[in-house]
Amino acid sequence: MRPRYSLLGIAAAIALGNPAGAFTAYVSNEKGNTITVVDTDKLQVVNTIRVGQRPRGIELTKDGKFVLVAVGDDDRIEMVDVKSGEIVAILPSGPDPELFTQDPAGKILYVANENNNTVTIIDMDKRSPLAEVQVGVEPEGMGISPDGKTLVATSETTNMAHFIDVDTRRTVANVLVDARPRFAEFKRDGSELWVSSEVGGTVSVIDPAKHVVIKKITFAIPGLRSEAIQPVGINITKDGKTAFVALGPANRVAVIDAATHEVKKYLLVGQRVWHMAFTPDERYLLTTNGVSNDISVIDVANLKVIKSIQVGELPWGVAISQH
Amino acid sequence: MLRVVLIALVLAAGLSAAKATDPIDFKIGYLRVIKPRTAISLVEVPPVNNGLAGAQAAIADNNTTGQFLGQRFSLEDVKLKDGDNPAAAVAALADRGVSVVLADLPADALLQAADAGRARGMLFFNVGATDERLRENDCRPNVIHTAPSRAMLADALAQYLVWKQWRRWFLVVGSHETDKLFAEAIRRAARRFGAKIVEERVFEDTGGSRRSDSGVVQIQRQLPVFTQQAPAYDVLVAADESEVFAGYLPYRTWDPRPVAGSAGLVATSWDASNDQWGATQMQDRFIKQFGRRMTALDMQAWTAARMIGESAARTGANSPKTTLDFIKGPDFALAAFKGQKLTVRDWNLQLRQPILLTDGKTIVSVSPQEGFLHQFSELDTLGFDRGESKCKLN
Numbered sequence: 001m002r003p004r005y006s007l008l009g010i011a012a013a014i015a016l017g018n019p020a021g022a023f024t025a026y027v028s029n030e031k032g033n034t035i036t037v038v039d040t041d042k043l044q045v046v047n048t049i050r051v052g053q054r055p056r057g058i059e060l061t062k063d064g065k066f067v068l069v070a071v072g073d074d075d076r077i078e079m080v081d082v083k084s085g086e087i088v089a090i091l092p093s094g095p096d097p098e099l100f101t102q103d104p105a106g107k108i109l110y111v112a113n114e115n116n117n118t119v120t121i122i123d124m125d126k127r128s129p130l131a132e133v134q135v136g137v138e139p140e141g142m143g144i145s146p147d148g149k150t151l152v153a154t155s156e157t158t159n160m161a162h163f164i165d166v167d168t169r170r171t172v173a174n175v176l177v178d179a180r181p182r183f184a185e186f187k188r189d190g191s192e193l194w195v196s197s198e199v200g201g202t203v204s205v206i207d208p209a210k211h212v213v214i215k216k217i218t219f220a221i222p223g224l225r226s227e228a229i230q231p232v233g234i235n236i237t238k239d240g241k242t243a244f245v246a247l248g249p250a251n252r253v254a255v256i257d258a259a260t261h262e263v264k265k266y267l268l269v270g271q272r273v274w275h276m277a278f279t280p281d282e283r284y285l286l287t288t289n290g291v292s293n294d295i296s297v298i299d300v301a302n303l304k305v306i307k308s309i310q311v312g313e314l315p316w317g318v319a320i321s322q323h
Numbered sequence: 324m325l326r327v328v329l330i331a332l333v334l335a336a337g338l339s340a341a342k343a344t345d346p347i348d349f350k351i352g353y354l355r356v357i358k359p360r361t362a363i364s365l366v367e368v369p370p371v372n373n374g375l376a377g378a379q380a381a382i383a384d385n386n387t388t389g390q391f392l393g394q395r396f397s398l399e400d401v402k403l404k405d406g407d408n409p410a411a412a413v414a415a416l417a418d419r420g421v422s423v424v425l426a427d428l429p430a431d432a433l434l435q436a437a438d439a440g441r442a443r444g445m446l447f448f449n450v451g452a453t454d455e456r457l458r459e460n461d462c463r464p465n466v467i468h469t470a471p472s473r474a475m476l477a478d479a480l481a482q483y484l485v486w487k488q489w490r491r492w493f494l495v496v497g498s499h500e501t502d503k504l505f506a507e508a509i510r511r512a513a514r515r516f517g518a519k520i521v522e523e524r525v526f527e528d529t530g531g532s533r534r535s536d537s538g539v540v541q542i543q544r545q546l547p548v549f550t551q552q553a554p555a556y557d558v559l560v561a562a563d564e565s566e567v568f569a570g571y572l573p574y575r576t577w578d579p580r581p582v583a584g585s586a587g588l589v590a591t592s593w594d595a596s597n598d599q600w601g602a603t604q605m606q607d608r609f610i611k612q613f614g615r616r617m618t619a620l621d622m623q624a625w626t627a628a629r630m631i632g633e634s635a636a637r638t639g640a641n642s643p644k645t646t647l648d649f650i651k652g653p654d655f656a657l658a659a660f661k662g663q664k665l666t667v668r669d670w671n672l673q674l675r676q677p678i679l680l681t682d683g684k685t686i687v688s689v690s691p692q693e694g695f696l697h698q699f700s701e702l703d704t705l706g707f708d709r710g711e712s713k714c715k716l717n
Contacts, residue, residue: 096607114604115611117387136391137384138604156601157629157658158388159636174391176636180601180658199658225701227663 029312062106
């Protein structure tokens with residue numbers, strides 16, 4: 001029998017970070033006002049951090065030292081020190097922030113402000129806003145090109161992907177997609193931009209150079225009415241070969257051949273699956289299941305759901321440390 | 324020339340970037356009858372710009388989108404007096420280049436407007452009238468309905484009451500024509516979903532005012548007496564569109580029973596308390612623009628004007644025919660904070676939509692309820708289905 005860890009031991013493990021090879025996932029719980037911290041090696045909850053009201057969009061800073069979480073009802077983004085689990089700083093995001101993204105250097109934060117149809121650009125070092133860019137009605141999804149030169153914001157009521165030149169801070173193209181675009185994700189080589197349309201029920205694959213939709217991916221699941229298939233989160237493997245799309249109240253994640261754009265498989269996960277994150281080694285993909293208050297762990301190589309882990313109330317987003 | 328047109332059509336129909344469309348100016352009319360604003364509850368007296376504000380909010384949204392497409396939308400508000408024939412107003416709108424009109428009119432006036440506009444190729448959106456006959460025997464090929472019908476509202480309520488196992492209903496009906504029409508929809512819903520109306524009474528409107536300084540004393544005595552000696556029932560369902568008595572029923576029935584229908588648990592297309600599916604953004608935006616909360620009529624008008632904007636963004640055109648064809652077509656889907664896409668029934672041009680059930684403070688439930696299945700869309704369990712419809716669109 002293995003000795004049990006003492007409470008002190010667990011506390012020390014949290015304080016010192018995890019042993020090499022283990023990664024840490026941070027899940028924002030929209031209704032619980034918490035972040036659940038999960039050890040992705042043991043696949044266990046190791047801590048719960050209280051944050052502001054209505055935490056949704058969540059990312060780690062590029063140096064891995066802080067978790068950034070948008071707390072919409074408090075109109076700000078909080079920086080949580082991953083070592084202490086304490087909120088150490090507040091970023092001025094503008095009203096009701098939901099999703100955001102960082103430039104590749106980790107110096108600039110781009111935040112979608114749904115209530116005033118703008119993208120706010122924030123200097124992370126100075127923690128002050130640099131500029132605002134006008135986009136369509138209810139911006140939500142935020143994606144940045146791998147070269148860091150192009151920002152994409154999706155607007156949920158205008159139904160467009162807005163391409164913004166980060167240097168001039170102007171929109172250079174606006175591509176119509178299907179109803180209520182929620183999320184934007186570039187392939188790692190920058191060759192394609194994928195945008196999910198939650199109400200339209202499709203994923204648009206866009207050529208980011210020509211600004212045209214080159215393919216619309218549709219979904220059909222036997223026994224499910226089409227209205228229940230609502231794509232939100234998109235994650236594409238580093239090699240650009242496989243994409244995963246979370247289908248909301250369909251309670252499934254679609255596995256797509258990212259080269260041919262064909263749906264290969266549907267994986268049954270928890271209820272109302274929205275956002276996802278890979279572990280850095282791409283061994284696991286974690287999905288947040290809002291209605292069932294859990295996350296599902298997908299074995300990426302075998303395309304199997306291997307575990308559900310109970311987290312807080314209404315899990316929304318997930319970010320995983322790269323170290 | 325023909326080849327140019329064909330290429331343009333192919334481009335418009337294909338997957339294309341949102342550019343290279345010609346700038347358009349889309350003028351939309353808003354035709355309404357000014358009615359007395361009455362309600363039992365002081366906090367529910369309809370605002371003066373009820374409905375119109377919803378259309379204006381959508382025009383603002385359309386123009387935000389339009390700035391990326393070179394499209395501009397404007398709204399012209401035309402007020403009629405109750406009983407006026409709208410034909411002259413419709414002709415005047417057409418003369419000013421307005422060929423798509425949002426109408427908040429009683430059923431007869433709506434039909435007069437639609438028929439007057441038909442010769443001019445005009446398209447109407449019925450944003451206010453819930454009358455079944457506008458979707459059935461009196462349906463028109465140039466009228467799209469964003470307002471839910473009485474049958475849709477009654478079915479939405481009935482599904483929930485049946486799910487709740489409150490199957491024995493005590494129906495109280497007002498003495499006005501619209502009250503009787505709503506009662507008919509409630510009786511139909513009871514038959515469809517297996518509820519039983521165990522007692523039915525009429526509440527006569529004797530013409531008293533809704534507000535008086537000591538009214539509450541009398542009401543507290545009258546309502547228990549009116550509802551006593553009913554057979555055993557689970558829920559009192561009131562049909563009182565005229566705002567004469569239903570608002571007084573909760574907490575005053577002889578037997579301690581919940582109230583639904585025109586008071587208590589109410590079926591509606593929208594409520595200011597809806598905060599799901601991103602609706603908070605809509606509610607916040609509306610309050611910021613108009614300084615008041617968004618009503619069901621506002622949402623029905625918002626939806627209509629957004630359908631017009633959606634058609635313009637997708638087709639690049641501002642003609643009534645293109646708008647109607649797009650909305651009837653397979654590519655139309657509108658996001659309107661209801662958790663799923665809204666589409667249009669091609670047999671009578673009624674917007675398919677989930678119906679909210681609210682107690683005025685929170686959303687209690689949303690119909691269709693789980694388990695009420697349909698071979699095409701579960702939204703078609705609400706109202707008259709394709710096979711039942713008497714509408715002939717031609």
